[in-house]
Amino acid sequence: MASLTSHHLLPPFAEGIKTAPLVSVSFAKLEVGDKDASDAFFKACKELGFFYLDMLGSELGETIVAEAEKLNTLQQEFFKLPNEVKDKYGRPHLHPFYAYRFSELGVKGEDGVPLRSENYNVRKDDILGNCERLDCHPMILENNELYKSYVLHCRAAVDCMLEHLNTQLQLPRGTLANLHRIHERSGDHVRFVQAPPSPYDETSARRAEHTDFGSITILFNWLGGLQIRVPDTTEWVYVRPVPGSCVVNLGDALVRFTAGLLRSNIHRVVPPLGEQATWTRNSLVFFSRPEDSVVLRRLKGGLVDAQPVTEGDEPEMTAHEWIMAKGTGKLPGVYTKKGFEWKENDPRLQTSPVQLAGTA
Ligand SMILES: O=C(O)CCC(=O)C(=O)O
Numbered sequence: 573m574a575s576l577t578s579h580h581l582l583p584p585f586a587e588g589i590k591t592a593p594l595v596s597v598s599f600a601k602l603e604v605g606d607k608d609a610s611d612a613f614f615k616a617c618k619e620l621g622f623f624y625l626d627m628l629g630s631e632l633g634e635t636i637v638a639e640a641e642k643l644n645t646l647q648q649e650f651f652k653l654p655n656e657v658k659d660k661y662g663r664p665h666l667h668p669f670y671a672y673r674f675s676e677l678g679v680k681g682e683d684g685v686p687l688r689s690e691n692y693n694v695r696k697d698d699i700l701g702n703c704e705r706l707d708c709h710p711m712i713l714e715n716n717e718l719y720k721s722y723v724l725h726c727r728a729a730v731d732c733m734l735e736h737l738n739t740q741l742q743l744p745r746g747t748l749a750n751l752h753r754i755h756e757r758s759g760d761h762v763r764f765v766q767a768p769p770s771p772y773d774e775t776s777a778r779r780a781e782h783t784d785f786g787s788i789t790i791l792f793n794w795l796g797g798l799q800i801r802v803p804d805t806t807e808w809v810y811v812r813p814v815p816g817s818c819v820v821n822l823g824d825a826l827v828r829f830t831a832g833l834l835r836s837n838i839h840r841v842v843p844p845l846g847e848q849a850t851w852t853r854n855s856l857v858f859f860s861r862p863e864d865s866v867v868l869r870r871l872k873g874g875l876v877d878a879q880p881v882t883e884g885d886e887p888e889m890t891a892h893e894w895i896m897a898k899g900t901g902k903l904p905g906v907y908t909k910k911g912f913e914w915k916e917n918d919p920r921l922q923t924s925p926v927q928l929a930g931t932a
């Protein structure tokens with residue numbers, strides 16, 4: 573295992589802290605249609621919306637793990653570039669969402685340069701050549717084959733999970749697959765994430781609370797810091813990175829499609845604890861989304877039909893409109909089983925116009 577991932581090169585996850593009760597689902601078993609694994613997967617999608625996907629023993633899964641390691645090396649190289657170079661590929665002038673983005677922490681590094689929390693979203697349609705490519709740094713372009721293979725592999729894993737959901741939800745055959753055709757334009761993207769060591773700050777932590785707004789997210793992280801809120805409580809617990817597994821979570825689109833049957837759980841990232849606290853933290857995220865033109869509303873058929881009808885002021889929009897509104901902070905709020913909860917008057921959102929975290 574040690575040779576497949578780089579976790580052993582980093583300090584250990586802090587002991588004695590409360591961790592999230594994530595179940596582990598074997599991807600190898602999902603691939604062969606194992607009934608028990610499928611049931612465990614569906615239960616996790618309904619109850620917590622977060623689980624470990626154990627990639628070991630699956631050729632595709634282990635390939636994804638190996639590619640995630642390579643992309644992690646690449647992101648560390650990318651973030652080492654001078655700020656003025658990275659800024660050329662930044663929001664808002666390049667694109668309001670698919671671009672480099674940062675927020676300054678208000679402290680300077682040893683070299684006197686202000687420390688930044690950073691991310692860089694590269695969209696699937698640029699990577700696969702589905703559209704005219706946005707300008708990007710040569711380092712990204714030179715590694716397009718790696719990106720491409722990662723996107724195709726993550727999408728194959730996502731498609732496998734969508735198929736299981738389709739069956740479990742007893743939806744007409746191909747319902748979810750037809751909303752996620754890879755060669756159609758969509759908001760799928762790969763995100764590089766880096767945060768320098770910084771002390772815990774309650775305002776930043778609360779501002780970072782979010783649900784992901786797409787379909788299925790595949791997340792690799794190497795240090796602690798990811799927290800999820802325990803359903804129906806105000807308690808935040810840490811997610812321990814597990815070598816050879818990724819963390820999978822569902823986004824708002826699946827909650828919307830299933831009228832609240834599936835869960836998109838609130839989460840956030842805070843500085844890692846213990847020996848990990850002095851290390852720069854990276855994570856790598858693959859977000860899958862419904863096709864741009866799909867209107868986000870409840871699906872017809874199967875178990876969804878048995879879900880209660882909720883009245884409310886839920887905005888009905890296409891996946892593309894939803895991404896642009898949420899991703900640029902114009903739609904502050906989170907999804908819960910009760911529907912969309914606006915956070916418009918939340919004073920925490922007024923504290924900074926640049927909201928780097930919390931815009932998944
Ligand atoms: O960095 C992580 O561990 C999680 C990141 C995340 O939740 C996001 O980018 O949506």
Ligand SMILES: [Fe+2]
Pocket residue numbers: 782783784839932
């Ligand atoms: Fe997220």
